[in-house]
Amino acid sequence: MKKLFLPTCGALCLLQLASCINTEREVGTSKNSDRVFTPTPEANRGRVSERTVLRTVNTAHAFSNSRSKDNFVLQLRGPKIATAQAYFMIISSTGDTLRKEIIPASALINERDLDDPQAATVRDKEIAILQGMNSFFREDRFVQPAVPRTATQPENVDAQSWNSVKEDTRAVGFDYPSAGGRERRVAYSKKLGRAVVIAE
Numbered sequence: 447m448k449k450l451f452l453p454t455c456g457a458l459c460l461l462q463l464a465s466c467i468n469t470e471r472e473v474g475t476s477k478n479s480d481r482v483f484t485p486t487p488e489a490n491r492g493r494v495s496e497r498t499v500l501r502t503v504n505t506a507h508a509f510s511n512s513r514s515k516d517n518f519v520l521q522l523r524g525p526k527i528a529t530a531q532a533y534f535m536i537i538s539s540t541g542d543t544l545r546k547e548i549i550p551a552s553a554l555i556n557e558r559d560l561d562d563p564q565a566a567t568v569r570d571k572e573i574a575i576l577q578g579m580n581s582f583f584r585e586d587r588f589v590q591p592a593v594p595r596t597a598t599q600p601e602n603v604d605a606q607s608w609n610s611v612k613e614d615t616r617a618v619g620f621d622y623p624s625a626g627g628r629e630r631r632v633a634y635s636k637k638l639g640r641a642v643v644i645a646e
Contacts (some may be wrong), residue, residue: 496531501522502522504519505583517584520535520579532548534547553557588591590618607642610637617636624646
């Protein structure tokens, strides 16, 4: 009987003690223990915001250097897929940012992925955006040379950038949808030491 009494008594004392303990969350930071708990900004850290990364896709591809591959990253950031922003970045193998651009998520939608673009629901558009992210770094979007010999300089492209890339037959171009909804081609100019837009 004594063997059962002591453990039972100890368990009841622990239970009573645990019920008397107030956590910091219950009483807040006030000395008044009767005060109702109100969450602090630190308690809201888990909420979705404009900076929230919803999805990331990436690939490694030769771009600025033929001997090492650069990292191509596309991050979808925002509270909702349909209204998010896509952050497109090219980071060299040494960690330098060669290009950073913000594209509206809606620019990633390929109209062919929607059965009826006019009647597309928000869910349909979100699925199309995610499909656009999946195909953003398709191998056929990388072209070499970046500027074909017979190509003529587009009017809206800087002549110095265009000529520096055209001279380099080993330059790699990357085609992607831009903020305006048009295709854009970016390439690395060794002469200028930076990534430049050569077609839009």
